[in-house]
Amino acid sequence: MRIHFIAIGGSAMHNLALALHDKGYVITGSDDVIYEPSKTRLREQGLLPSEFGWFPEKLSTDMDAVILGMHAREDNPELLRAQQLGLKIYSYPEFLYEQSRHKTRVVIGGSHGKTTITSMILHVLKYHDREVDYMVGAQLEGFNRMVHLTEENDFIVLEGDEYLSSPIDRRPKFHLYQPNIALLSGIAWDHMNVFPTYENYREQFQIFVDGIVQGGSITYNEEDTAVVEVVEKTPNQIRKFPYRTPEYNIENGQTFLETGEGPMPVEVFGRHNLSNLAGAKWICQQMGIDEDDFYQAISTFTGASKRLEKIGETSSSVAFKDFAHSPSKVAATTMAVREQYPDKRLVACLELHTYSSLNEAFLSQYRGTLDAADIAAVFYSPESVAIKKLSPLSASQIQDAFQNEKLEVFTDPGQFKTFLYELNKNNGVFLFMSSGNYGGLDLRAFIDHLG
Template sequence: MHIHFIAIGGSAMHNLAIALHKKGYKVTGSDDEIFEPSRSRLEKYGLLPAQTGWQPELISQKPDVIILGMHAHPDNPELKQAQELGLKIYSYPEYLYEQTKNKTRVVIGGSHGKTTITSIVMHVLKFNQLDFDYMVGANLEGFDTMVSLKEDTKIAVFEGDEYLSSPIDRRPKFHLYHPHIALLSGIAWDHINVFPTFENYVEQFQIFADGVEENGALIYFEGDENLRRIAGQSRNDIDKLPYSEHESVVEDGITYLKFNDREIRLHVFGDHNLQNIAGAKLVCSKVGISDEQFYRAMTSFKGAARRLEVLSENEKTTVFYDFAHSPSKLKATTAAVKKQFDNRQLVAVMELHTYSSLKKEFLPQYGGCMDEADEAFVFFNPKTIEHKRLTPISKEEVAAAFSKPELHVFTDPTELFDLLRQKDWQNKNLLIMTSGNFSGQNLKEFAIGLTGNPIRFGNEKWIKQQGTTMN
């Protein structure tokens, strides 16, 4: 079978291309720009297009399947050629369903936490030597790619994104997966460019719940009133399983899960992660994982990439990086770090980078989301606003929206990071939150410069003690 990717360079698209190549399909693709790490990964498998740009002549070969990426536009010349030839055109999520329609599909959705929950489920299954298909939106330790599809697996685990499927298919991706086991972690308004009202956004999660297969299961965080309502309105032929935070205890800055008379030491922390773990445990139970198997696996789970990732650390300071950008994510992440290290001051720095976060009408949603920080800094680049064709915003408007006294707002990244370098970091933690890179800053290099240590302090302590937690 010949599969052609229009916009093969995307983060999700190139991973799917590699997965299908590994499965034995003939894979070709094109794109008008391909950046790292997509370029190197495609080149490694012989899938990097020979030239940059759209090539309608490739479509004349009549591939069996066209997979259309979001990066392409509706007037893409390759897409037009495929439509004229009457070729079968799939969106990315449509084809994932096509590949797994005879398997048990597990789909993790929600405005926040879905990557981490998916990562936990994948880690536990792999730890217990269960093979499965998967798609996740982050690079995970122990997994070569973000997508895997095989012939002989019986389970597929997908991170369920609510963003649009393709330029010509305006349905949210997670509507197309039809899960047997579904999880919803929470709803906090996002993607304002696509879902202009909160009510319209919530409706997408109800549609997702309605798409659960007959006799399936809907697992949901019971602390979210919208999810409680969605569960109450969902069909009676599916199991409805609420979850909250997993019981735990914090000792000397380390979080332990409580399980019967034992305490299981974790690499991760925070109320939101305790919620994620509780939800993932229910999912794992549904696919046949015992409690003992789950907790043994959790002793080695180190978190998803870019989710409270430690960039550098010494005895007095830890520099965290987190992908957080929406108000709910900022609030949860800031509170988690402050609670875990209550003996240290917290300096929080975030970048307004996404379409929603830079939209003037959306800014008030950030009110109070960094209140837990002892010092707070916000950066935005006016050129990014101009590029996204949004209404300009001012430093004063950003400060007023966050409603935190003495919030510092910057539009010059050099000025911001020079100021941070000059601070006294004794008994202080730094939390950097962004889905971008502060207009080209090398965050890893910056973090090492603050602490002088690129390796997480305390790994040796973990290795010596972890064997005593599970016998």
């Protein structure tokens, strides 16, 4: 098959291009900018465009399909040419469904935890040499890439993102997968730019559950009331498997999971991650992994990239980086670190970087999310607010929203760096939560400073 990618450089798009190239497909693509590591990975496989930009003349009638990335716009010249030629145009999730139409589709959905749960499942399956196709939203240790597609594997495990499919397909990605086996970890309002109200956002998860293949199953977090309401409301004839956070205890900074064979040490920590583990166990059991084999494998799981990832440790201090940016994730991550290190001084730093987090109407959702920290700091860039065409924010607005008297607010990268370096570095745990980089903060240099 001949496949052309419009916006081939994206994190998800270039991984799909590489996976299809491995299958023997003829792949071409374009983009106006491609960053690392996508650039090098595409170049190594001979898939990097010879020059950046959009070139309608690349499109021809002998192409079998065009895959359209979110980075492209509706008036993209290559998209317009593909439409003119009558070529079949797929969104990323639409094409993944086509590739897995005859497989058992396992889809992990939820506002939070889906990358970690998907990663746990894939780790367990790999540990036991079970071959499956997959798509996950993070680079995993022991896996070459984020997408793997074959003709022969029976299962495909898909991380079910609720964000939009493409510039011309405004449906959430996870609506397109039609799962046979599904999981729903939690519902907490996010993506305000796409789902302006909580009710509208929650409705997307109802559609997801209602779209499970008849006779399939939903594994769901029974500790989340919104999830329970969605599952109970569905008219779909499916099996329902509830899960909840397992019993655990912490001794000297080590988390032990209570199992039928006694306490078992695990590398991940925090109630939210142990809840994720419980959900992953149910899914693995439905895929043929028994409980004992699951526990044996999961004890070696160290976490997904950028999800409570330990980035440095000294004799007295430790530092973590986490992708958390939505209110529920910020609160869960901060509390997890507090619980794991009760005798250390917790410094929690959050960068407001997304459209929702920088929106004045959404800020109140962050109330209390950093309360578990001894020292709390928020960084944001006024330039990012302007680029997103949002109303300017003030430090007082952010402090009012968080309702945290200890909160320090920074907009200048230099001042934020000075604040960090002047803190007592002994007996501390430093938590950096962001999908950005705090205006260019060199975290490696900060780790060296701690040493």
